[in-house]
Amino acid sequence: MKLVTVAGxxxxxxxxxxxxxxxxLRASGTHLGVVKFDCLSGDDEKRYQQAGIPVKTGLAGAxxxxxxxxxxxxxxxxxxxxxxxxxxxxxxxxLCNRCSPHIRxxxxxxxxxNLSGVNTPRKIGPMLKTADVVVVTKGDIVSQxxxxxxxxxxxxxxxxxxxxxxxxxxGQGSLLLQRHLETARDVExxxxxxxxxxxxxxxxxxxxxxxxxxxxxxxxNLKMMDLS
Amino acid sequence: xxxxxxxxxxxxxxxxxxxxxxxxxxxxxNPAMDRQQTLGDFLAGLTPDRLDALGMDRTxxxxxxxxxxxxxxxxxADRDTAIRSVTVVGGHDKDGRPEDLQVTLSAGxxxxxxxxxxxxxxxxxxxxxxxxxxxxxxxxxxxINDRPPDEAQRLSGEHRLVAQLSQNxxxxxxxxxxxxxxLHAESRLVDNVAGVVDQxxxxxxxxxxxxxxxxxxxxxxxxxxxxxxxxxxxxxxxxSPIVLIDEIENAGVDRRQALGLLVKxxxxxxxxxxxxxxxLSGSRRLVIRNGGIDAVLDTSDEERILLQQLDTMDARxxxxxxxxxxxxxxxxxx
Numbered sequence: 001m002k003l004v005t006v007a008g009x010x011x012x013x014x015x016x017x018x019x020x021x022x023x024x025l026r027a028s029g030t031h032l033g034v035v036k037f038d039c040l041s042g043d044d045e046k047r048y049q050q051a052g053i054p055v056k057t058g059l060a061g062a063x064x065x066x067x068x069x070x071x072x073x074x075x076x077x078x079x080x081x082x083x084x085x086x087x088x089x090x091x092x093x094x095l096c097n098r099c100s101p102h103i104r105x106x107x108x109x110x111x112x113x114n115l116s117g118v119n120t121p122r123k124i125g126p127m128l129k130t131a132d133v134v135v136v137t138k139g140d141i142v143s144q145x146x147x148x149x150x151x152x153x154x155x156x157x158x159x160x161x162x163x164x165x166x167x168x169x170x171g172q173g174s175l176l177l178q179r180h181l182e183t184a185r186d187v188e189x190x191x192x193x194x195x196x197x198x199x200x201x202x203x204x205x206x207x208x209x210x211x212x213x214x215x216x217x218x219x220x221n222l223k224m225m226d227l228s
Numbered sequence: 229x230x231x232x233x234x235x236x237x238x239x240x241x242x243x244x245x246x247x248x249x250x251x252x253x254x255x256x257x258n259p260a261m262d263r264q265q266t267l268g269d270f271l272a273g274l275t276p277d278r279l280d281a282l283g284m285d286r287t288x289x290x291x292x293x294x295x296x297x298x299x300x301x302x303x304x305a306d307r308d309t310a311i312r313s314v315t316v317v318g319g320h321d322k323d324g325r326p327e328d329l330q331v332t333l334s335a336g337x338x339x340x341x342x343x344x345x346x347x348x349x350x351x352x353x354x355x356x357x358x359x360x361x362x363x364x365x366x367x368x369x370x371x372i373n374d375r376p377p378d379e380a381q382r383l384s385g386e387h388r389l390v391a392q393l394s395q396n397x398x399x400x401x402x403x404x405x406x407x408x409x410x411l412h413a414e415s416r417l418v419d420n421v422a423g424v425v426d427q428x429x430x431x432x433x434x435x436x437x438x439x440x441x442x443x444x445x446x447x448x449x450x451x452x453x454x455x456x457x458x459x460x461x462x463x464x465x466x467x468s469p470i471v472l473i474d475e476i477e478n479a480g481v482d483r484r485q486a487l488g489l490l491v492k493x494x495x496x497x498x499x500x501x502x503x504x505x506x507x508l509s510g511s512r513r514l515v516i517r518n519g520g521i522d523a524v525l526d527t528s529d530e531e532r533i534l535l536q537q538l539d540t541m542d543a544r545x546x547x548x549x550x551x552x553x554x555x556x557x558x559x560x561x562x
Contacts, residue, residue, distance in 0.1 A: 100283070115400060118411065122255050125283030129292070142400050143454075144391045144468075145412040145461045151388070152303075152415035156251055159292065159299035164385040170350065175358045179383055197283060 001080050002087045002184040007101050007127050008111030009120075010093050013137035015044045016168030017111055018089055019051055023171065024178045025087065026053075033085040035076040037069045037092035037101075044091075054083055062209075065092065066099050066199045073103075074190040081188075087181065100126035102196040107184035109177075110161075113138040114150050121153040126197035128154070133180045134161045137168050231294050235268035242267055248300045248417060252293060255282075267293075302386070304417050311335070311469040312373050314356060314389070314496060319367025321520030322348070327368070331514065331524055335469065338487055338497040340507040343516030349500050351519060353472055357390045358382075366519060391468035393458055395475060399446035405429060405457060406442035412465050424464060432460035435486055452481050459486045463493045473499040484509065484539075505542055508535040 008014050018034065025032055033054035036044050040059065048055035056079060060068035069092050080088035092101050094110075102108035110131035112120060115138050121128060128134065134154050139147045147165065154163050162180065166173040187193075204210075204220030234242070240263035242249050253261065261270060271289055279285060284292055313334045318327035333339060341349050348366075355368045359377045362369050369376070372387075381387060401408055409425040418424050425442075433439050436456035440449060449457060459481070462471055471490055487509055490497045501507055508531050515523040527535075548558055 098283075118401060125281075127283075129283045140392075140394070141396055141398060143397050143458050143461070144393065144466055145408070145458070146399065146401055148388075148465075148467060149411055149415045155299055155303075156296065157255060159295035162384045165388075172350070172354045173358065175354075175360075175364060176383060176385060179363075197285070 001077070001085050001186060002107075002181075003077060003080075003187040003190075004087065004089050004107045004109060004181055004184045005101050005103060006089055006091045006109045006111060007094050007099065007131075008135075009097075009113075009116065009124070010095065012111045012113045012116070013166075013168040014091050014093070014111045015047055017135055017137060017166050017174065017177070018091060019047065019053075020166065020168060020171040020174040021177045021181060022051065022053060022089075024174060025181065030086045030182075031084060032087040032089060033080055033083060035073075035079075035088065035090045037065060037072075037090065039065050039093065039095060054085070064200065064202075065095055066101055069101050070195065070199065077187055077190055087184065089181075094124070094127045096200060097124045097127070098200040100130065100195065100197040100199060102127070102130050103190065104194050104196055105185055106187065106190075106193070107132055107180065108196065109133045109135060109180075111135045111137060112154070114142045114147055118146065118149050118153055121150070121157050124157075129158050130196040131158060131161050133177065134158060134163045135166050135177060136163060137166055139165045140167050140169070234294070234297065235266065235271075235290070237267050238264050239267055239270055240264065246297060246300070249297065252296050300417065310494075311389070314470060315371040315374065316352070316356065316521070317369040317371065318521065319360075319362065319364075319369070321366075321518045323518065325520070327366070327520040329521060329524065331521065333470070333496045333498070335494040335496055336491050337512075338491055338499065338510040340510040340513040341498055341500045341516060342502060342507060342513050343522075347516040348519040349516050352514070352516060352521070353390065353498070356470065359387065359389070388468050390470045390472050391462050391466040392472045393455075393462060393474070394472075397458065399449070399454055401446060403446060404443045405432075405440065405446055405449070408446045409461065409465075412461060416465055416467060418465070428457075428460045428464045431464065431489065432457040435460060435482055435489070437482065455481050456486070459489065463489045463495065469494075470496045470498060473497065473501075475499075475501050475503070484542075505535070505538045508532070508538065 006014055006018060022032055034048050036042060036055060036057045038057060038059055042057040042059060045055050045057045056076065058068065058072055073090060076090065077088065108131045110128045112128065112134065114136060136151060151163050164173055164176050166177055202221050204222055205217055210217050239261050271293060274289060279289060313332050315330060315332045318329045320326050343349055351366055355364050355366055356370055358364065359370045359382045360368050361376065377387065406425060409428050410421055413421040413424050429442055436453045438453060440453050446454065483506060487497060499506060507513055508527055511527060513525045514521050515525060547562055551558055551562065
């Protein structure tokens with residue numbers, strides 16, 4: 001079974017882009033499924049169900065969503081294999097710009113949108129910089145110049161990636177994304193596989209539920225700002 | 229120049245010969261740089277905190293930097309390779325009936341695309357944009373300069389063939405017209421940014437009819453002014469050889485002049501329109517029906533004569549519109 005990780009800031013259009021690519025892939029006989037990693041609520045599951053796509057949702061709740069993702073993704077791979085899928089797409093929201101769910105040797109897609117502003121590519125960290133394919137959405141409502149500047153900025157921070165404009169509403173541009181998804185490698189297990197980049201880390205009193213503020217309550221992996 | 233040589237260069241020489249490298253350093257947060265220091269030493273000297281903030285580690289920062297330089301060199305080379313023609317090789321319509329034709333669109337040509345909503349105009353454009361190779365629902369194939377495009381280049385998304393201008397598009401950047409155009413010019417790696425920006429501003433003002441200042445925020449321009457700025461920008465700066473126009477509204481832009489500008493800049497202009505004045509301005513019209521190109525109509529001699537009449541009518545309407553705008557009365561002789 002092939003595996004692809006799709007990540008991107010909230011509301012960048014990940015689900016729409018996946019649904020559009022899925023139409024073409026399923027028409028050519030690919031049996032695909034989705035695992036959706038979310039934080040608190042997950043309405044996207046319904047959109048996949050309506051399209052007749054097998055879907056599982058994982059809610060991270062109080063945990064760092066990326067840590068939650070990586071501790072569950074291999075079980076999801078096993079679920080996908082058991083369900084007889086040809087392709088499993090994992091969708092996770094990059095809730096902080098330091099998120100990085102991409103795994104070595106697993107096709108990595110990052111979805112960003114033109115409306116987020118031309119400085120956004122520089123602000124997003126490894127989730128964008130280590131991706132193989134960067135999908136840029138919402139190009140139909142901004143000027144040609146802004147689209148070109150945005151794509152250029154993406155190329156600056158990730159010169160190796162393919163940068164593909166996709167319209168999540170009409171599906172325009174999703175053909176080339178489908179071609180990329182078809183090239184994803186087969187995965188038996190993610191045991192011993194490695195992340196492309198370390199995840200945001202912390203292990204401090206706040207991770208464990210502390211709510212009070214003050215030096216006495218701060219224990220663990222801490223970093224203080226330089227305000228001098 | 230090998231990559232290893234490049235890493236031995238002093239930073240000053242690098243910035244001199246590859247000015248765009250400045251962007252890489254600025255994306256790195258502009259850490260203090262000794263101009264005599266070699267690039268390799270500079271990259272090796274980035275602190276772990278800085279690297280972490282960049283989302284890179286010690287080996288990937290070197291790889292990323294080299295990839296960046298190669299990418300910029302490719303973009304610069306691309307700028308100089310002209311696309312003279314785009315050919316659509318017919319596939320089939322929605323019912324599978326063969327679309328038995330081949331249409332070549334040449335630089336500096338304007339073609340109208342006509343047909344009711346849902347006929348398949350968007351599909352044709354999507355085929356061109358994705359450089360279809362018999363793998364879209366229409367089965368069409370697209371040739372660039374009479375040849376099929378390179379598959380690797382196609383997948384990289386590097387050839388952005390189609391620039392779009394539609395009525396739904398807006399400026400969303402919070403910048404003045406001058407800053408905005410400068411940003412676009414820089415991203416196109418043009419040599420004379422200030423010159424190009426001035427030229428576009430002048431062209432846009434001429435198209436809009438109502439002057440605006442270079443300091444005006446792009447989001448504060450009137451509908452006609454922003455449309456004029458978008459057209460002038462696409463004509464002078466866009467990387468894409470094909471311009472798709474989804475109607476140009478009548479208000480605030482000299483439409484014939486706008487089309488003339490795009491054609492003069494050697495663009496291939498495809499225009500979805502049912503306005504006779506614009507449709508007849510083109511050399512041909514592609515008639516789209518049931519997902520296929522049903523016919524290609526050359527503008528006939530009779531239609532050209534009609535176009536002259538339409539031009540006169542349009543000029544009269546413009547005069548009347550302007551008088552209304554100025555608060556004047558109209559008379560039968562205007």
